[in-house]
Amino acid sequence: MRRYFGRKLLIYGLTFVVAVTINWMIPRFMPGDPVASMLARARVSQPEAVEAMRAYYTSLFGFDQPVWQQYLGFWGALLRGDFGISIWVFPTPVSTVIMGAVPYTLALMIPSVLLSWVVGNRLGAYAARRKLLDNTVLPVGYVLTATPYMWLAVLLAWGFGVILGWFPVAGGYSFSTRPNWSLDFVLDLLHHWALPFASLFLVALGGWAIGMRNMIIYELESDYANYLSALGAPQRLIRRYAFRNAVLPQITGLALQLGVLVAGALVTEIVFSYPGLGSLILKAIQNQDFFLLQGTFLFIVLGVLVANFVIDIVYVVVDPRTRAGMAGATA
Amino acid sequence: MSLRVTDLKVHYQTLKGEVRALDGVSFEVGDGEILGLAGESGCGKTTLGKSLIRMDGRMRHIGGRVELDGEELPVGDDRRMNPFRFHKVSLVPQYSMSAMNPTRKIGRMVGELLRSRGVPLDAEKLAARLDLVGLSPEVLGRYPIELSGGMKQRMVMVISTLLDPSLLIADEVTSALDVSTQKGVATALAGFRDNGVVNSMIFITHDISLTYQIADKIMIMYAGKVVERAPAKVIVEAPRHPYTKLLIDSLPEVGVRYADRRLSGIPGGPPSLLDPPTGCRFRDRCPLAFDKCAQEPPAAEIEPGHVVACWKA
Numbered sequence: 001m002r003r004y005f006g007r008k009l010l011i012y013g014l015t016f017v018v019a020v021t022i023n024w025m026i027p028r029f030m031p032g033d034p035v036a037s038m039l040a041r042a043r044v045s046q047p048e049a050v051e052a053m054r055a056y057y058t059s060l061f062g063f064d065q066p067v068w069q070q071y072l073g074f075w076g077a078l079l080r081g082d083f084g085i086s087i088w089v090f091p092t093p094v095s096t097v098i099m100g101a102v103p104y105t106l107a108l109m110i111p112s113v114l115l116s117w118v119v120g121n122r123l124g125a126y127a128a129r130r131k132l133l134d135n136t137v138l139p140v141g142y143v144l145t146a147t148p149y150m151w152l153a154v155l156l157a158w159g160f161g162v163i164l165g166w167f168p169v170a171g172g173y174s175f176s177t178r179p180n181w182s183l184d185f186v187l188d189l190l191h192h193w194a195l196p197f198a199s200l201f202l203v204a205l206g207g208w209a210i211g212m213r214n215m216i217i218y219e220l221e222s223d224y225a226n227y228l229s230a231l232g233a234p235q236r237l238i239r240r241y242a243f244r245n246a247v248l249p250q251i252t253g254l255a256l257q258l259g260v261l262v263a264g265a266l267v268t269e270i271v272f273s274y275p276g277l278g279s280l281i282l283k284a285i286q287n288q289d290f291f292l293l294q295g296t297f298l299f300i301v302l303g304v305l306v307a308n309f310v311i312d313i314v315y316v317v318v319d320p321r322t323r324a325g326m327a328g329a330t331a
Numbered sequence: 332m333s334l335r336v337t338d339l340k341v342h343y344q345t346l347k348g349e350v351r352a353l354d355g356v357s358f359e360v361g362d363g364e365i366l367g368l369a370g371e372s373g374c375g376k377t378t379l380g381k382s383l384i385r386m387d388g389r390m391r392h393i394g395g396r397v398e399l400d401g402e403e404l405p406v407g408d409d410r411r412m413n414p415f416r417f418h419k420v421s422l423v424p425q426y427s428m429s430a431m432n433p434t435r436k437i438g439r440m441v442g443e444l445l446r447s448r449g450v451p452l453d454a455e456k457l458a459a460r461l462d463l464v465g466l467s468p469e470v471l472g473r474y475p476i477e478l479s480g481g482m483k484q485r486m487v488m489v490i491s492t493l494l495d496p497s498l499l500i501a502d503e504v505t506s507a508l509d510v511s512t513q514k515g516v517a518t519a520l521a522g523f524r525d526n527g528v529v530n531s532m533i534f535i536t537h538d539i540s541l542t543y544q545i546a547d548k549i550m551i552m553y554a555g556k557v558v559e560r561a562p563a564k565v566i567v568e569a570p571r572h573p574y575t576k577l578l579i580d581s582l583p584e585v586g587v588r589y590a591d592r593r594l595s596g597i598p599g600g601p602p603s604l605l606d607p608p609t610g611c612r613f614r615d616r617c618p619l620a621f622d623k624c625a626q627e628p629p630a631a632e633i634e635p636g637h638v639v640a641c642w643k644a
Binding site: 222223224226227228229230231232233234236237241244245248318319320321 | 384385387413414415416417418421422424426429430431432433434435436443444447448474476487490491
């Protein structure tokens with residue numbers, strides 16, 4: 001057991017290092033000069049002043065150092081929890097900017113991922129036993145799962161926001177309010193949250209339902225299900241076993257899908273101008289703010305890795321076969 | 332008489348049409364008797380086993396009666412058949428290696444199965460049965476993957492016979508085992524009969540030499556029909572049907588050097604049951620076939636307990 005988790009942690013550690021390195025590289029080798037764009041924004045006309053500002057910014061962001069030193073310095077700062085200073089909202093530290101966005105992204109991701117998984121599995125399991133339900137769940141599921149996140153998001157925004165006017169189409173809360181803990185503000189938050197949540201939830205739902213339906217049908221035809229039927233066990237018991245076993249690949253699927261789901265959430269946030277990490281990434285790219293970009297990516301990588309690790313642990317808890325594989329079979 | 336099957340017909344529904352897997356099978360199994368059921372693959376022996384307990388979705392009961400202890404078994408009616416399953420008729424399946432739910436501890440699974448059939452778990456009885464097949468009660472706390480193949484096989488045997496069924500169908504129970512464990516499993520099955528756990532048994536296999544060791548009577552099937560049924564000793568030593576003779580001849584014998592005498596197989600293959608030929612179905616492969624074989628030979632009792640379906644017997 002310890003060896004298993006040791007190996008897993010090593011793999012996750014390596015992934016983290018590689019991700020951080022790539023993450024550091026991409027913005028730096030991207031075309032464009034962030035300092036130049038900051039200077040342009042400052043609209044200073046005297047050449048001396050421009051030179052002075054350029055020198056100041058360059059040393060502030062450490063661009064005057066050799067690349068390898070920037071890289072090492074990056075790791076050093078990272079370990080101290082220092083992601084640098086944002087160029088876009090200069091001089092706010094990147095960590096502060098990200099922390100302001102993370103709650104929104106998490107509030108969108110966690111419920112939509114978990115709920116779509118749970119509801120999708122239930123729906124798929126029901127579809128596997130009722131012809132009528134199967135004939136509706138399956139095509140609807142295929143359509144939903146094939147829908148691009150942003151397209152469904154746009155459709156929902158148009159239908160429920162613009163045409164019906166039931167929900168706001170942009171922002172995390174009304175522009176007229178300031179964040180506080182009053183009931184009104186929380187309701188306002190929920191009101192803005194509903195559409196982005198719905199689009200994420202619906203797209204993911206279809207995939208889970210189809211996967212579960214197929215797995216359940218496979219399990220219901222397995223040997224243990226046949227044996228139990230031959231011994232006259234009621235369908236209820238057999239279905240319970242089948243569901244329990246069919247959920248296992250779905251858990252693996254969840255781990256695999258996590259990256260896709262995060263990407264989907266980012267795009268959805270952009271559609272709804274939701275103040276989460278996705279919108280932040282867009283802003284960072286538009287402003288060539290590579291500290292912010294790095295910080296956000298890092299956060300996402302960290303989030304996906306942690307979530308995968310949690311799923312690994314869950315899998316070990318629910319599937320005895322993985323446990324036996326770790327300990328070596330005792331015959 | 333424990334089991335009486337009369338003219339049982341079961342067809343498979345396929346896209347190409349009806350496959351007549353069982354085409355008028357009649358036989359009896361006496362109290363305390365083990366009937367060995369042998370034949371090459373596709374002859375209908377597993378279909379017969381399944382028909383007596385649970386038909387799968389493609390199987391159709393076309394005709395014939397099955398009586399167990401004087402009561403008619405509604406083999407064609409899945410719902411009405413259910414009360415008989417496990418209580419009266421039970422099965423040790425071909426696939427014992429994977430017959431248990433892989434994610435449940437065995438003890439818990441047995442408990443849940445019994446409760447679902449409305450029977451309380453009798454721990455002492457279970458322990459005694461495990462002891463009977465040489466398993467320790469510890470296995471109940473394990474997952475199926477933690478058991479060896481032979482252990483799984485014996486565990487399934489214990490589960491299947493826990494409610495003391497009148498008839499036990501053992502379907503190819505030894506096929507997946509190595510030779511050293513085959514004998515053990517076969518004797519354990521015979522032990523169930525000897526201890527009165529089960530009243531009678533149908534032992535389905537393609538291994539005639541193994542059947543001979545535990546069966547009282549042997550029935551040979553070919554292409555959905557019974558060709559010969561006789562006491563085990565008679566089948567092996569004095570078979571009358573040409574198919575049985577060839578089947579016995581194709582078995583290797585200990586101490587015979589086959590460099591001198593080539594082991595004979597049976598040339599050709601069984602006919603398609605989608606549209607079976609009229610007359611004797613073994614005709615095309617039979618060395619003794621003659622004109623009359625174009626008519627179907629009746630099953631004739633040539634001496635008490637010895638039934639043969641051949642014009643030349």
